[in-house]
Amino acid sequence: MEDQDPPAPAAFSPATADDVAALAGVSRWTVARAFKKDASISQKSRRKVMAAAEKLGYVPDLLAASLASDRSNLVALVLDDFENPHKLVMLERLTRVLSREGMGVLLVNMLGADAAGALLSASQRRVDAAVVIGTRFDDRLLAAALEARRVKQLIVFARTSAVPNTLSIACDDAVAMRAIADHLLAAGRRRPMFVAGPDSRSATLERKAAFLGHWRARTGRTPGVIHVAGYDAGSALAGVAGTLAGREGEAAPDALVCENDIIALGAIDALRYRLGLGVPERIAVTGFDDIPLAGAPAYGLTTFRQPITDMAKHLARILGGTGRGSVLLPGRLVVRTSA
Amino acid sequence: MEDQDPPAPAAFSPATADDVAALAGVSRWTVARAFKKDASISQKSRRKVMAAAEKLGYVPDLLAASLASDRSNLVALVLDDFENPHKLVMLERLTRVLSREGMGVLLVNMLGADAAGALLSASQRRVDAAVVIGTRFDDRLLAAALEARRVKQLIVFARTSAVPNTLSIACDDAVAMRAIADHLLAAGRRRPMFVAGPDSRSATLERKAAFLGHWRARTGRTPGVIHVAGYDAGSALAGVAGTLAGREGEAAPDALVCENDIIALGAIDALRYRLGLGVPERIAVTGFDDIPLAGAPAYGLTTFRQPITDMAKHLARILGGTGRGSVLLPGRLVVRTSA
DNA sequence: TTAATCATTGCTCGCGCGAGCAAAAACCGG
DNA sequence: CCGGTTTTTGCTCGCGCGAGCAATGATTAA
Structure with missing residues (x-):
């Protein structure tokens, strides 16, 4: 007697609709119907099928279903x-x-x-x-x-x-960027810059265009733009620090509107730890997305949440x-x- | 003549191996072999097949393949x-x-x-x-x-x-936690606490056990543990701030060893912005994972990177x-x- | 040139299920 | 209990491909 090995689970082959049909005493298609919402099937057969399916551990094979249907x-x-x-x-x-x-x-x-x-x-x-x-x-x-x-x-x-x-x-990026621009204007900011990622050719410039356009419409002036080398905090830090180093007075922005939160966090770090500029005292920063860490007290990022x-x-x-x-x-x- | 509409792409039905076989003048199985590495097939037929496949835009259907094989x-x-x-x-x-x-x-x-x-x-x-x-x-x-x-x-x-x-x-969590413990000891820390997530019953307590065990082995003392309510920065902040509020002198830890980086970031924020304790001056903090933001200057988190x-x-x-x-x-x- | 050997090619069968229709069963008023 | 409905059930065919073997052609030794 070699009842030592447990029934090798590796060799187990999952039950098919045919197995269930046989056990329930119906046809394979009745089984299929039992598993389909709004199918034309009597309560009785559905119960029979479901009981049999439960017993055999049957679940429909979505792969085969995909092949058969389209x-x-x-x-x-x-x-x-x-x-x-x-x-x-x-x-x-x-x-x-x-x-x-x-x-x-x-x-x-x-x-x-x-x-x-x-x-x-x-x-x-x-x-x-x-x-x-x-x-x-x-x-x-x-x-x-x-x-x-x-x-x-x-x-x-x-x-x-x-x-x-x-x-x-x-x-709606346009609405979003208008909200951000209006918020900055209401807070008395007058010299914002837009901080964008590297892909100037891609469609992500939508936010940029929306912000610049709305700001120009409201103030008559077009904000400058900083393109950072990558969509990560490190690149943003380097890009912002490099661009703003040495700028003073009117040449320095009083707000950075960032394409997304990651860039915004890098920008904040650049301002605080590289340029020694207070956020928001000297420069306001906004992001986009409202990532979980945006709310951390270290950043307290004002941002825009997508639905x-x-x-x-x-x-x-x-x-x-x-x-x-x-x-x-x-x-x-x-x-x-x-x- | 209604050559106005382009050939409706919606009605397009992808080429099958049979189509390619017909065009290349071989059998369906030769087509299959052409797409299989290390298959027994002549260079000539493979080229023929590939040319035909290219022309028809054929690629093997992995779904059907999955069904047929296992x-x-x-x-x-x-x-x-x-x-x-x-x-x-x-x-x-x-x-x-x-x-x-x-x-x-x-x-x-x-x-x-x-x-x-x-x-x-x-x-x-x-x-x-x-x-x-x-x-x-x-x-x-x-x-x-x-x-x-x-x-x-x-x-x-x-x-x-x-x-x-x-x-x-x-x-290897054990090795990792030993490295962290040794690092803290070498830096003169003596009263660490471990900050863990909520799932005390789950296997994530491995890191906790490894750290506590090694610290006890080296110092004879068992660090305390803080369980925060969730694996997010907000919960960590609340949990750490709540637990440590009011502790002074020997009752306060001089290091927080966190189960992961997210918790560590929350812990740092709690120490700095709720408790007014400098990191790392008063309390050192370590994390686990080395998430991208761990390297941000705002945190500068010492952590452990998995391979x-x-x-x-x-x-x-x-x-x-x-x-x-x-x-x-x-x-x-x-x-x-x-x- | 012939049989043996090997590389290459073709084929039968089936994977598990769905669409869509035909057969069967249940229902209903008279 | 019957013809007409409606519900419920069963069935043929095929989705696109792979495993594994049989057949074909190419190649070589004798």
Whole structure:
């Protein structure tokens, strides 16, 4: 007797719908219907099926289902920036909302802006849609990639998009930047500068354009711009410190409007620890995104919060069939101590 | 003539191996071989096939391949904590390394510690393995979930695991905490406290145990412990401020050893902005993970960096078939100004 | 030149399920 | 109890590909 080994779990082969059907005494398709909402099936058979399924530990195989139908209930989330903690917040919301709708999330790292490769690997898994969440990627790059490898649907998240055949779900940057500009004006700031990331050619200059445009409209003057070398705090620190070193009086800004929170934190550090300028006494600083650390007392960053949950819900609606076009959702200015 | 509309891209149906085979004048299986490394195929046919594939924009359908074989080349990454930016670093490394090996990443949000649900949705997509990256999840929970829904392989990442049939890839916490303790001792600190997260029952107490044990071994005294309410900076701030308020002299610690960087940042803020205690003059603070912001001048956090890339590579090796057991990789103490 | 050997190619069968329709069963008023 | 409905159930076919073997052609030793 060799009853020593436990029933080798490695050799276990999961139950199929046929197994359940046999046990429940119905056909395979009745089993399928039992697992489908709004299916035409009697309470009695559904109960029978569910009992049998429970006993066998059966769950429908989504892979086979994807192959048979042409929906995979899988969406690719394509990311090109893992330095901004705000991306993590987005991932959390998106995975939460999408999984509640029964959709899976394929996370794709868009290394070195290889949009084509990213969308390719997504399409190989038959994703229902690819959602691009990024700052660096270029619209033209995306358009080309979209043309070459057809993902059924391309959705640009947290940014507007000029790519045709593309939906965009974003927060209204123009409104946001106006709110920031008005807040600074109301606080008596008169010589702001905009601190942007390196990708001057990409669509992230939307915030920049909105801010500069609104400020000019209200004051007649166009603020200067600092481009830092990367979307990380270190680059922002170096860039801001380098640009502002030695500026005094009217040549020095009295506010820095930053493209996002990470850059803003770097800017604050540059002002305080490199230039010895008080924030907000001498220079006000604003960010964008409201990352978790923005609220830390060390920074107290005044920033703008995007309605991520609403955006995620809208995405789910689009993927679910309800919900139609691109949207621009309103966000909210979060005033803290930095401005 | 209605050549006005471009060939509707929506109706486009991707080429299959059969299409390529027809165009190249070979059989479907020769096409498959052309796309497989180390397959038995002549140079000539491979070139023919590749040319035809290029022309049709064919790429193998991984979904169908997964169904036919029993490898999906899909790995579930199960996360239960999206507040720690370090998780984003891990995601970046893991997606990068795994995608280079041809594996896809399914991101699963383990909401409310629902390990069973998370593993279930992973298994429904036939993942080759589920990689759990978390702080909150409980080993028993995991064991139960593993039992119920068999994922072929369960791998615990960045933590050791006592669950049977499980592999673990982690940094050696014991060595790490010893390094931190020794560093503090060398700097003359004598009354440290450990700042831990809320999950006293979970396996994250490994770091705590390692630190307390080593400190006791070297000094004969057991440091106190502060449990904060959550793994976020706000909770850490509140918890540390609340616990230390009013302590003076010998009753006050001269060092706070924190379970991770997020808690450490909250602790620093508590000391500086609530208690008015200088860091590191009055109290030294250490963290764990070396998140990007740890190096910001506002904090200058002394911390411990895990070898994420090596850990990811080891994971890829395990999934690829080479690479066998659990590992404990060495990390590195990063000394900055906070301790 | 012939049989043996090897590289290369083709094929049968099935992975687990869904769409869409046909068959069966249940229901209903007269 | 019957024809007409409506609900419920079953079935054929195929999604795109892989495992593993059989067949084909190429190559070599005898």
